[in-house]
Amino acid sequence: MKLNWRLYFTVMGLIALFLVIYETNAWAVWTKEDTQVVRVENPQSQSAPEEKQKEILEGEFTVINKDENMNDEKVVKNEKQAEEGIIPTRIRIPSIDVDAKIESVGVLDNGEMGVPEDPLKAGWFEPGTQPGNRGNAVIAGHVDSKTGPAVFYHLDQMKKGDEFTVTGKDGKEKTYVVQKLESYPQYNSPIEKIFGSTNEKRLNLITCTGEFIRDKGGHQDRLVVYSTLKEPKETVPSPTNVQVSGAFLTWYAVREDDIAGYRVYESRDGGETFDKVASVSQHERKAYSEPKASEYEYYVTAVNKDGTESEPSTIAGE
Amino acid sequence: MKNVKRILISLLAIMMLVPSVAMANGTTTVKTPGSDLRATLDQLLSEHFVLATTYMMKSYDEAPDRDAVWEKLDQNAADMTPAIASVYGEEAAKQFEEIFRGHNDYADGFVEAAKNNDEEARKMAEQEVDEFVNEFGSFLATATEGNLPEDAAKQVLAAHEEDVLKVFDHYVNEEYQQSYQAFRDGFHRMFDISEALSSAIVTQMPDKFEQTKADTPAADLRSNLNALASEHFALAVLEMQKGYNQSADYDFVTWAENEHTAEFKAAIASLYGEEGAAQFEKVWQQDHINAQSDVVTATLEEDEEARQMAEDSLMTFAEDFGAFLATATEGNLPEDAATEAVWKHEEQVLQTFDQYVSEDYAASYDTFREGYGFMFGIGETLGDAIVKQMPDQFAQDQMPEEMPDTGMGGMSDHNSTLIWTAFGLFALVSAGIVYRKKA
Numbered sequence: 231m232k233l234n235w236r237l238y239f240t241v242m243g244l245i246a247l248f249l250v251i252y253e254t255n256a257w258a259v260w261t262k263e264d265t266q267v268v269r270v271e272n273p274q275s276q277s278a279p280e281e282k283q284k285e286i287l288e289g290e291f292t293v294i295n296k297d298e299n300m301n302d303e304k305v306v307k308n309e310k311q312a313e314e315g316i317i318p319t320r321i322r323i324p325s326i327d328v329d330a331k332i333e334s335v336g337v338l339d340n341g342e343m344g345v346p347e348d349p350l351k352a353g354w355f356e357p358g359t360q361p362g363n364r365g366n367a368v369i370a371g372h373v374d375s376k377t378g379p380a381v382f383y384h385l386d387q388m389k390k391g392d393e394f395t396v397t398g399k400d401g402k403e404k405t406y407v408v409q410k411l412e413s414y415p416q417y418n419s420p421i422e423k424i425f426g427s428t429n430e431k432r433l434n435l436i437t438c439t440g441e442f443i444r445d446k447g448g449h450q451d452r453l454v455v456y457s458t459l460k461e462p463k464e465t466v467p468s469p470t471n472v473q474v475s476g477a478f479l480t481w482y483a484v485r486e487d488d489i490a491g492y493r494v495y496e497s498r499d500g501g502e503t504f505d506k507v508a509s510v511s512q513h514e515r516k517a518y519s520e521p522k523a524s525e526y527e528y529y530v531t532a533v534n535k536d537g538t539e540s541e542p543s544t545i546a547g548e
Numbered sequence: 549m550k551n552v553k554r555i556l557i558s559l560l561a562i563m564m565l566v567p568s569v570a571m572a573n574g575t576t577t578v579k580t581p582g583s584d585l586r587a588t589l590d591q592l593l594s595e596h597f598v599l600a601t602t603y604m605m606k607s608y609d610e611a612p613d614r615d616a617v618w619e620k621l622d623q624n625a626a627d628m629t630p631a632i633a634s635v636y637g638e639e640a641a642k643q644f645e646e647i648f649r650g651h652n653d654y655a656d657g658f659v660e661a662a663k664n665n666d667e668e669a670r671k672m673a674e675q676e677v678d679e680f681v682n683e684f685g686s687f688l689a690t691a692t693e694g695n696l697p698e699d700a701a702k703q704v705l706a707a708h709e710e711d712v713l714k715v716f717d718h719y720v721n722e723e724y725q726q727s728y729q730a731f732r733d734g735f736h737r738m739f740d741i742s743e744a745l746s747s748a749i750v751t752q753m754p755d756k757f758e759q760t761k762a763d764t765p766a767a768d769l770r771s772n773l774n775a776l777a778s779e780h781f782a783l784a785v786l787e788m789q790k791g792y793n794q795s796a797d798y799d800f801v802t803w804a805e806n807e808h809t810a811e812f813k814a815a816i817a818s819l820y821g822e823e824g825a826a827q828f829e830k831v832w833q834q835d836h837i838n839a840q841s842d843v844v845t846a847t848l849e850e851d852e853e854a855r856q857m858a859e860d861s862l863m864t865f866a867e868d869f870g871a872f873l874a875t876a877t878e879g880n881l882p883e884d885a886a887t888e889a890v891w892k893h894e895e896q897v898l899q900t901f902d903q904y905v906s907e908d909y910a911a912s913y914d915t916f917r918e919g920y921g922f923m924f925g926i927g928e929t930l931g932d933a934i935v936k937q938m939p940d941q942f943a944q945d946q947m948p949e950e951m952p953d954t955g956m957g958g959m960s961d962h963n964s965t966l967i968w969t970a971f972g973l974f975a976l977v978s979a980g981i982v983y984r985k986k987a
Contacts, residue, residue: 292849476813476829478838480806483799513794513848515802515841519834524826 265386267411267439267453272418291491291511293535315360316398321352321369323394326384332369332396343436345370349380352435358425361396361433362404362459366425369396370436373449382437386411388455396433406433406457413439413453424454429537431459466540469516469530474547479518481543484532493539494518497527501545504529523547576939578931582760583767585635586746590774591924592628594738595917597708598782599624600655601715601731607659608720616909620917625649635749635756636691647687651680658713662720681705688745695748704741711737724800732779732804739775743768766935766942774927776812781897781923783808784840785916788901791844805837819934820876831872835865840897847905859898866891873930881933889926896922 318332335344335353346353352371359365372380392408414420424434440451469481469492479494491511495504504527508518520526529542599621606614625648633641657673660666685702711734718727746762761767783805790798809832817825839861846854870887896919903912935942 475806475810476826477833478806478809480802482803511845513791514845515791515838516799517802517833517838517841519838521830521834 265411266389267386267413269413269451270420271415290509291533292513293490293511315363315367316396316400316402316404318354318361318367318369318396318404319399320397321394322397323388323392325389325392325394326387328381328384328394330371330381335370343368343370345372349375352381355425359432361398361406362402362431364429364431365427366423367433368425368436369433373438373453382435385435385437385455386413386439386453393460394457404433405460407460409456409458411453411455413451416440416447416450416452419452419454431461433457433459461536464534464536464538466532466534466538468540468543469532470543472528472530472543472546474523474526474528477519477521477523479520479523479528479530479546481516481530483512483516484540486532486534488534488536490533490535490537492516493531493533495529495531495542496520497545498525501527576766576935576943578766578770578928578935578942580760580764580767581757582746582750582762583764583770585749585757586742586762586767586771587774587924587928588631589742589746590739590771590927591778591921592624592631593742594735594775594778595624595920596621596628597712597735597738598920600652600712601734602786604655604659604712604716605719607656608662608716612907613904613909613912616913619910620913621652621655622649623917625652632691635753640691644687644691647680647684651677651684654680658716662716677709678706681709692745692748692752695752696745700744704737704744708734708737708741719797722796724797725803727797728800728804732807735779735782736775739771743771764942766931769934769942770927770931772815773931774924776808776815777923777926777930778920779808780805780812781893781920784837784897785900785919788840788844788897789904791841792847792901792905794848802841809833809837816876819938824876828872828876831865831868835861835868839865843898843901847901862894862898863891866894873933877930877933877937880937881930885929889929893919893922893926 317334320330321332322329330350330352332352332354333346333348334356335346336356338344343355344353349372352369354361355368355370359367361367361369371382371385373383373385374380388408388411390408390410393405394408395403395405397403424436434457435455437453438449438451439453440449442449466489467484467486469484471480471482473480481492483489484492489512491509491514493506494508494510496507497504507520510516510518518528524547527545527547529545531542532540599617603614603617603621605611606617625645628648629641629645632644636644654673654676657669657676661669661673681702685698685705688696688701689698711730714730715727715734718724718730743763750757750760750762783801787798787801787805789795790801809829812832813825813829816828820828839858842858842861843855846852846858866887869890870883870885873881873886874883896915900912900915900919903909903915
């Protein structure tokens with residue numbers, strides 16, 4: 231009997247403990263490791279630091295299609311980067327075991343972005359950017375349903391540097407790399423930053439997070455996982471033979487097909503600080519003219535059509 | 549006693565005048581018949597090289613202007629005939645024309661062989677070139693009566709043919725830097741050939757060339773300036789065409805231009821020192837080389853405003869460079885004339901390019917030949933101004949024709965006219981002084 235009571239209290243105790251754990255959701259807290267989610271209370275007041283500029287400034291370089299007759303109107307000038315977006319149908323996030331279908335969603339009557347009915351599906355914001363293209367593509371998914379975890383339940387567990395893949399209708403895949411995770415109050419999210427235009431090729435995953443308050447319409451916060459397209463690692467060779475002679479800074483062209491041009495950086499304080507002083511398109515003479523060139527120091531970088539800039543060349547002058 | 553001293557001083561003064569009078573015989577100039585002959589050959593031979601290599605590149609690329617280049621190459625050969633006739637007569641000129649004009653045809657053999665990768669055809673073309681070298685080498689040796697030795701003639705002709713082929717072969721292999729290095733080397737060899745040939749001719753016919761030489765320091769200067777000026781024009785035209793077509797070798801033409809600038813700078817340094825050379829380089833690059841490229845960019849980008857700016861730059865260059873030359877030559881080349889000449893050159897560069905862009909190739913290469921020839925006028929005028937500025941450096945006859953007469957014969961022959969002349973003068977002058985003293 232004594233043994234039975236002991237067993238009884240033990241079992242009951244365990245059940246009670248289990249219930250308490252369930253109620254307080256402590257289980258999730260324990261199983262969920264520390265997240266890298268940064269909570270941003272007032273995103274509007276905080277200007278998010280922009281990633282290092284990679285893009286080509288509008289009109290910085292002129293790209294001329296040499297295969298075309300120059301007088302042909304088809305000749306592309308200020309060529310936009312080739313668009314190669316996909317209509318996503320599937321998302322796979324290995325780090326949190328997600329492999330889900332994607333539907334296209336739009337804007338609801340109340341102005342919110344739509345979400346699929348099916349909690350196990352993610353929704354791609356179709357009026358926006360296609361994954362693979364320049365801009366902010368957005369995919370949203372539920373964190374939970376009325377009955378249990380949903381497709382993006384573990385989204386907050388993602389880490390910077392995690393990779394995930396979206397597959398297009400045509401079978402093409404685009405892989406993205408997580409840059410940062412931020413959460414915002416539901417009604418104070420930086421919509422422009424998440425959905426607006428950018429020269430980067432981004433894909434932002436959204437789900438709910440924070441306290442669930444039924445009276446207030448559910449989860450109080452929104453989690454955004456920012457990621458950028460993983461592109462074949464492009465390294466642009468640096469220009470060589472950078473030389474100052476007289477009023478000319480000259481260098482050798484980089485012999486690659488996709489070079490848009492070169493940036494010339496000048497230092498007037500003996501190499502302490504360099505400022506960009508010129509952008510020279512690939513079709514121009516590889517030279518920069520400055521009467522006092524022999525008094526300054528220079529380096530030159532090559533920039534490809536995707537905006538990737540090479541390492542600085544060796545420093546010329548002095 | 550006092551009188552004797554005076555007489556001696558007067559005599560010394562008169563004696564010292566004699567050599568200075570001899571030196572002043574004829575002012576220093578680049579404009580001598582010998583130097584003129586060399587300049588004519590400079591122009592025709594170097595133009596032949598430029599057109600031959602250009603034709604082969606264009607023909608290999610099947611460029612739309614290849615026929616126009618061919619026509620000018622043939623015209624250049626035809627223009628040599630009267631030059632030969634003026635020296636050696638009609639018959640020799642006819643013979644020359646047969647040999648020389650025909651050799652341009654081999655260019656097609658090489659181009660076809662390269663296009664079809666046909667080794668057999670290449671060998672045949674090479675054989676034809678060998679025959680030409682032999683035949684033309686003999687012709688030159690015979691015509692100059694051995695003043696240009698046959699072996700030397702053949703050697704230099706073979707080297708020239710090799711230069712042309714080097715330019716072409718590297719071009720075909722897309723080794724553009726080597727190609728343009730060969731272009732520059734081969735271009736300059738034409739001036740060496742011209743020097744050797746013109747020297748041989750003036751030595752052979754001293755009377756016809758008024759006893760002037762083709763290789764005096766002044767003639768050398770003129771020829772060097774001819775080479776620098778004409779190479780600039782040739783490269784500028786080529787650079788603008790290649791830039792406009794965005795040809796794969798475009799950056800290598802600009803490279804060749806930079807090399808040429810360095811050479812020009814060195815030439816200026818040898819005349820006016822490092823500081824003057826540095827000044828030259830900046831003027832030369834900024835509103836000139838750079839502006840010529842800007843014209844191309846403006847055309848590619850269809851930017852009228854940029855074109856106008858580039859033309860304004862060229863105008864600035866004409867003024868700056870005119871001022872530079874006038875200052876450097878201390879006014880021996882007047883500023884206005886210099887600026888006018890430089891601007892005329894720029895106009896020719898622009899016209900050659902514009903006609904090329906509008907696909908009027910015949911006109912473009914007509915302007916090319918005119919503009920190319922104009923550079924030799926610049927060589928002559930500028931050369932003469934420099935020589936007049938520095939007569940000592942470019943004085944003629946710095947090397948005597950004969951060994952010095954180092955004995956007066958006083959020990960073996962008493963019949964020396966000089967002694968008697970001196971005595972006569974001495975007698976006269978002393979008589980005069982004594983006479984005045986008495987009076």
